[in-house]
Amino acid sequence: MSGDDAALVARVVAADDRAAFELLVRRHQSPLRNFLRRLTRGNAARADDLAQEAFIKAYAALPSFRGAAKFSSWLYRIAYTTFLNDNRGRRADETEFDEAQHSAAVADDAAGAADDATDLERALRRLPVRQQAVFDLHYGKGMTHFEVAASLELPLGTVKSDLARGQEKLREFLEDWEGV
Amino acid sequence: MTRFEERMERELRAAEKPLVDDGFTEGVLRRLPSRRRRLEWSPRWTLAGAAAAGSFLTLVLTPPIETLWHWSGSIAGFEVPTPTLLVFIVFAAVPLVWLLRSE
Numbered sequence: 001m002s003g004d005d006a007a008l009v010a011r012v013v014a015a016d017d018r019a020a021f022e023l024l025v026r027r028h029q030s031p032l033r034n035f036l037r038r039l040t041r042g043n044a045a046r047a048d049d050l051a052q053e054a055f056i057k058a059y060a061a062l063p064s065f066r067g068a069a070k071f072s073s074w075l076y077r078i079a080y081t082t083f084l085n086d087n088r089g090r091r092a093d094e095t096e097f098d099e100a101q102h103s104a105a106v107a108d109d110a111a112g113a114a115d116d117a118t119d120l121e122r123a124l125r126r127l128p129v130r131q132q133a134v135f136d137l138h139y140g141k142g143m144t145h146f147e148v149a150a151s152l153e154l155p156l157g158t159v160k161s162d163l164a165r166g167q168e169k170l171r172e173f174l175e176d177w178e179g180v
Numbered sequence: 181m182t183r184f185e186e187r188m189e190r191e192l193r194a195a196e197k198p199l200v201d202d203g204f205t206e207g208v209l210r211r212l213p214s215r216r217r218r219l220e221w222s223p224r225w226t227l228a229g230a231a232a233a234g235s236f237l238t239l240v241l242t243p244p245i246e247t248l249w250h251w252s253g254s255i256a257g258f259e260v261p262t263p264t265l266l267v268f269i270v271f272a273a274v275p276l277v278w279l280l281r282s283e
Contacts, residue, residue: 018209025208030199048204055208120191139185140192171184 005071013063021062025055028072031141032079038136039083041125050086054079069150073143076151080133087129123173131166134159226281234273238266245269 005027011020029051036047036054057078065074124132130152137143137151138159145163149156171177181189242265249265 018212021212022205022209025205026201029201029204029208031196033199033204034196052204052208052211056211056213059212120188121195135188136192139189140196142189142193167184167188170188177184177187 006067009062009065009067009071012059013065021059024071028075029055031072032075035076035133035136035141036079036083038124038132038140039080039129046086050082051079054082057082070147073147073151076137077153080152119174119176120170123170126173127166127169130154131162134162135166138163226278229281230274230277233277234270237273238269241269242266 008020008024011017033047033051036050037044040047058075124135133152134148137148145156145159149159246265
């Protein structure tokens, strides 16, 4: 894959280069869809719809992207806002975790380590959505606290306290992680 | 980082399996809005352009119009001062240029 994100963004903004935008989508689709699948509690179809919407919003807003943050952080911010807006219009039962889809996804994606992953997934989904997002970006995507704060438009202190409180809860939920 | 965090990080990253694109990117590209218009001039340049065009039109059109004006004025029996004519042309040219630009 040629060109880093900044160069691709510049090509899209300067010349409406759709090939460059296609590269950006291909590069970021998997982590972004994974992120939204976690937030939608395993609802792959809804997550993919939201991811598409996020990319389309990103395309429209690219001229306003200043490059102060990483493109991926900016993209996650759009995706997270899109998810929150979509969530507001839904009934609580629509946002419940889809157990069947999740089990199938875990079986497909991580056959070997499915048991532990499932425990962690189950524990994570008991956290508030914002904490799930913070955990996914920090531990799953390897973002720094600062990058997570930028991605979710949260104060740095909120990110740190979400991680600390979330960890406390996860320790309670994951009692079988003895000796850890 | 504590051992708990290390395990959590390891498992969350392990769960982060690459998702096959499977038409996702094509779907995004299909839904993109039509190509942006290239004439996205900033208001500053629009204003400057309109002023320049108005001045140019004034320069080109004033002599014949003035001649015509004086001639019609002499027939009608009154004289219109030149500055008034210039201001009139500039004010008429700006919206005209604006209209042409937005077409």
